[in-house]
Structures are given as structure tokens and as C-alpha cells.
Amino acid sequence: MKIRHAKKTDKNQILPFCKNTFRWGDYIDRVWDKWLAEKNLLVIEEKDKTLGICNAAISPNQVWIEGIRIHPDSRRKGYASKLVVAAENIARKKKLGFSRMIIADNNKRSLKMARSLGYVLEDKWWLYNMPPKKQHTTAKLAKSAKNLEHLIQSDTYSESWNWLPLTKTTLSKLARAGRIITYSKNKKILAMGIWNKSSRLDDDMMQLGYIYGSKDGIKPILQFLQNKGFEEKSNRIQLLIQHKINLTMRGLDRRMLFCLMKKEL
Structure with a gap:
């Protein structure tokens, strides 16, 4: 298992499993090129197979974690947590103070993962x-x-x-x-x-x-x-x-x- 920065050639492997994330579809195809250009888009792979992605958006004193997507065949194996930790490590190297992410209130599995990694509820937004x-x-x-x-x-x-x-x-x-x-x-x-x-x-x-x-x-x-x-x-x-x-x-x-x-x- 390896986590690395995304490459242009990853797009064709990743977008197919990012089409139906939500009832209305997904937005990854619209932001892929922008995230790739910012060079903080992470990919997790095993045996040359792309398993998931996560973007680490850098701003003053913070990393914003977004766009976590895992291939349906590879879910519930801890890959999302590994991507979050990798994003946090990028932030630590840049001496940033905080990591934040937004999760739907009804997404209990993702909230449980975030809490297991040390995240706390800061606020709720409508x-x-x-x-x-x-x-x-x-x-x-x-x-x-x-x-x-x-x-x-x-x-x-x-x-x-x-x-x-x-x-x-x-x-x-x-x-x-x-x-x-x-x-x-x-x-x-x-x-x-x-x-x-x-x-x-x-x-x-x-x-x-x-x-x-x-x-x-x-x-x-x-x-x-x-x-x-x-x-x-x-x-x-x-x-x-x-x-x-x-x-x-x-x-x-x-x-x-x-x-x-x-x-x-």
C-alpha cells in the first residue's frame, strides 16, 4: 500500500468510481484539474491499483480535507483514515496548526472515523x-x-x-x-x-x-x-x-x- 501525489494518468481510474457518490452524482470531475494543479491531491494505491483519493487544501495555518473517495470494493478497510493521516502529515511539515473537514450530519460512519482520528465537533452548519x-x-x-x-x-x-x-x-x-x-x-x-x-x-x-x-x-x-x-x-x-x-x-x-x-x- 502506498500514498502518493496524484498524477494526470490517475484520472481515468478514479472518476468512474466517483460518479454516484451522492444522489445527484459527484463533483470530483469538475475540480480534478484544479486540485491536480495545486499538487495536494493524494492517491492511495496497492499493486498499481488506485483505491482512493483525498485532497488537502492548504490555507493559512490550516489544512482543509475534502473529496475523500474510496473504490467500492475497497471500503471499510481503513484507507480513508490513512489518506486523512497523510494529509495531516503534509500540514505538520508546513507547520500548520489545524485540520478541518465537513461531514453530513447523517453520515455516521464518516463521523465515527473522524472522531477516531482525534477530530471534535467544532460547529454545525445548515x-x-x-x-x-x-x-x-x-x-x-x-x-x-x-x-x-x-x-x-x-x-x-x-x-x-x-x-x-x-x-x-x-x-x-x-x-x-x-x-x-x-x-x-x-x-x-x-x-x-x-x-x-x-x-x-x-x-x-x-x-x-x-x-x-x-x-x-x-x-x-x-x-x-x-x-x-x-x-x-x-x-x-x-x-x-x-x-x-x-x-x-x-x-x-x-x-x-x-x-x-x-x-x-
């Missing part, structure tokens, strides 16, 4: 879908991160299915990039959201990777995103957020609950 729609809203893009610190109520935010540390410095960078949406009333900022123009997985999908604030402030931010999606001709809008949205909005569809798992390295 996935919602929402249609683009022409809307009138008083929410707007923040010009700076001033007076937003009280709305940082999480250690992380989602950057296209990659959860990254959310700090004051990060917030300032996001504001300069025009990615912070705020809603204010009587000169007081009541809510804040972080949006992604597109997803790494789907160019025609807009995302919201964080939202926090009052109920009265959250709705205008969602309407802002709907309007932005309408203007950008996005096919749909995806929300990844920590709390259930207690709002009545046409088309707002709660889909799944996910567990954000974390390990100190």
Missing part, C-alpha cells in the same frame, strides 16, 4: 437553497470592516465549501473585496453576511458563506443576495450558515445539516 430574484433591499456592501467585530460570532466562514478562519484581518480583506453585506437601522449595523460570487464547484451558483444578526437584518441581506444573483444571472443561490433561518421567504429551502470537524495538529 445548507439552504434560494432562487435568484429581483428584489428591493436596503442592505448594502460594506466599505470597511469598521463596527463589524460584534457580528463575528464564529471562528470560521465558508469559502465555497472550504471553511476558513474568520478573524478581524480576514473581515477587513473581505470588505475591501466587496464581499461583506450589511444591514443598518438608525445608524446601527444589525446584521452581516459574507458572499461568494461563485462556487469552486459551479460557476453559475452564488453562495453565502456566513450570516449573523437580528431577524430584521438577515432578511434584507438574503434579498440583497437574491437580487445580486438575478443581476449576475446565477442559476441558484446556496446558503451555508450556522443557524436555522426563522423567516418566511418564498423559495427558501432548508436542505441538510453538516458537522464541521476540527483537530489541532
